Amino acid sequence: MNDNQLLELAASLAEAAGREILAVRAGGFTVDRKADETPVTIADTRAERVIxxxxxxxxxxxxxxxxxxxxAGRQTDPGRRFWLVDPLDGTREFAEGRDEFAVCIGLVVDGRPHLGAVGAPAQGAVYGGIVGKGAWRQNGAGRHPIAARTPPAEGITVYASRHYADDPQxxxxxxxxxxxxLTNIGSALKFCRLAEGAADFYPRLGRTMEWDTAAPQAVLEAAGGRVxxxxxxxxLRYGKKGFENPHFLCFGRAAG
Incomplete structure (x- = not known):
């Protein structure tokens, strides 16, 4: 498959996983805890299986x-090219009844995000992008190109994590x-807001993993932003031992 075909594959799987997640939400679910105390639901596991x-x-x-x-202890060694999958980014938001959750499927090449699809099931949308070739947003109205914006003279719009809203840092x-x-929301949708020119800056001071960020970073960089x-x-690079990210900054076009 070429890059366009790989992106279409990722986008279609993000949509399919989103349908699984919405079906679970409609039917009711319980929230469990993983070994690191992060929440997990049957929506996470069903969506991941599809992907x-x-x-x-x-x-x-x-x-x-x-x-x-x-x-669960099953880890595939990444090669020069590998997929990073977060089947339900924003599980806390999902569990609390909010719509700020996403499906993230990113392809890494030589340690850098190359392409990615980010599904926004509650909004009926999917974002996609290939770094160096452009990004788009698809919803019921069709597929349209998106691009990061140059910050307006009156000041920047900042998106930050809902769960670090009171962080003095x-x-x-x-x-x-x-x-x-300043707007606080959860999940990878913050990257997408920058990618479509609705915001200018997203500083991340809390813990994240590579599967949280690979796909949305690809979308943002494809739209002209940077991470x-x-x-x-x-x-920000990938394939690190343990797959944990350092603190990072996301900028729209020429925002930093």
Whole structure:
């Protein structure tokens, strides 16, 4: 498969996983805890099954690293190219009845996000992008190109994590910018808001894993934005031991 075909595969699987998640929400569910105390539901496991089976059937030569498989002790060694899958990013939001959850399927090549699809099931939308080739948003009205914006003169719009809204580090960090608006939401949808030009900056000061960020980073970078580590502002990379990310910063076009 070429890049366009791989992206279409990821997007179709993100949609299929989203249907599983919405079906679980409609039928009711319980919330369990994994070994690291993060929440998990049957929606996570059902969505992941749809995605990993679809990827392995269509492109068996590309390894798949998926969140719930790793949590269960099944870990595939990544190669030069590998998929990173978060079947339900924003499980806490999902469990609390919010719509701020996403399905993330990203392809990494040589340590960098290359392409990705991010499903937003509650909004009936999917975001997709290939780095260097552009990004799009698809919903009931069709598929349309999206692009990160140049920040307006009146100040930047910031998206930040709902669960770190009261972090004093965030307030201290934002003091260096002219901020017009700050919105706190959950999940990878923050990246997508930057990618479609609705916001300019997303600083992440809390813990994340590579499967949380690979797909949305690909979408944002395909739309003209960038994602860098907070420590030295080098590009956020993948295939790290343990798959844990450092703190990072997401910018729209020329925002930083």
């Amino acid at each position: 990993v089976e679809g990827l392995r059937r269509a492109v068996p030569e590309i390894p798949v690293v998926a969140e719930e498989e790793v949590a 965030l307030a201290a960090y934002l003091a260096r910018y002219k901020v017009a608006k 860098v580590t907070m420590a030295d502002e080098t590009p």
